[in-house]
Amino acid sequence: MNYDQDVTESIPDSAAELRAARSRSFGAEAAAYAEHRPDYPVAALEWGLPGGGRGRILDLAAGTGKLTGNLLSLGGVTVIAVEPDDGMRAELSRRLPAVEAYPGTAERIPLPDNSVDAVFAGQAFHWFDVSSALTEIARILRPGGTVAALWNHDDESVPWVAAFSALVRTGVSRGWADASRPLPEHPGFHPFDRARFPHAHRRTAETLTATVATHSRFLVATGAERAAALAKVREFLRDTPETADGEFELPLVTTVIRAERR
Ligand SMILES: C[S@@+](CC[C@H](N)C(=O)[O-])C[C@H]1O[C@@H](n2cnc3c(N)ncnc32)[C@H](O)[C@@H]1O
Known part of the structure; x- marks a missing residue:
């Protein structure tokens, strides 16, 4: 399972409305999202901030603040959040009341020109x-500042994880995490780089099922489709020795793409 991006990319252009609905689906389950989604490894954040620079960081599409909290823990940073969904933003403000959080989208960011050192x-x-x-x-970043995009996905080099992934995934693409996919190009940025970092999410069969339930694919499904899919996930985890009892680590890989503002 590549949390969201792979299944999204399996949707053809003609399903633009479904894609848009999925992109707006998260707020309905904001508290579950905050509780059950994984965070990000420090090494991945550090790699996204080359040059040792810290300063003002924008967490764009900040959701409930999972990455915002990780960025704050780096120390020496001011983190600002932008998130379009009112439910997600409210959850972020409940969890991280000191963080300035604004409504806005990636295509229309409510910040002045040259006002941040990094965007995540x-x-x-x-x-x-x-x-x-x-x-x-590029407009809001200072010259020399960096943009970094991160994704967690299951570490499919582990056999039981590959089987689990196959069960919950509908698409074939690994999105920007796929090494064969060309990186984005934009005149405002030097060429993008990509790196991967090991990560893990401590789960039980029940909480991993809850994680799966926060994926947009299931948030926009009918109640019956969602229940049937989650029942299959539960059955798989119950029948798999690594996940049947108690707590376990779900092995993840965090992919980061980053580029420096020209
Ligand atoms: C899967 S959540 C990730 C939230 C958070 N960044 C995290 O790491 O947990 C995706 C978020 O992107 C937001 N989003 C969707 N389309 C967006 C856009 N065009 N611009 C900014 N945010 C967007 C959604 O509202 C949602 O909160």
Whole structure:
């Protein structure tokens, strides 16, 4: 399972409305999202901030603040959040009341020109109109600042994880995490780089099922489809020795793409 991006990309252009509905689906389950989605490894954040620079960081499409909290823990940073969904933003403000959080999208960011040192987007870049988002990100970044997009996905080199992934995934693409996919290009940025970092999410069969339930694919499904799919997930986890009892680590890989503002 590549949390959102792979299944999204399996949707053809003619399903633009479904795609848009999925991109707006998260707020309905904001508290579950905050509780059950994984965070991001420090090494991945550090890689997204080359040059040791810290300063003002925008968490774009910040959701409930999973990445915002990780960025704050780096220390020496001011983190600002932009998130279009009112429910997600309310959850972020409940969890991180000191963080300035604004409504806005990647294509229309409510910040002045040259006003931040770095822009991060966790599990969200695939929802953006990439060309207009990069133009907008270039506008608010100072020259030499960086943009970094991160995704967590299951580590399919582990056999039981590959089987689990196959069960919950509907698409074939691994999105921007796929090494064969060309990186974005934009005149405002030096060429993008890509790197991967090991990560893990401590789960039980029940909480991993709850994680799956926060994926947009299931948020927009009918109640019956959702219940049937989650029942299959539960059955798989119950029948798999690594996940049947108690707590376990779900092995993840965090992919980061980053570029420096010209
Ligand atoms: C999967 S969540 C990721 C949330 C958070 N960044 C995290 O790491 O947990 C995707 C988020 O992207 C937001 N989103 C969708 N389309 C967007 C857009 N065009 N611009 C900005 N945010 C968008 C959604 O509202 C949602 O909160």
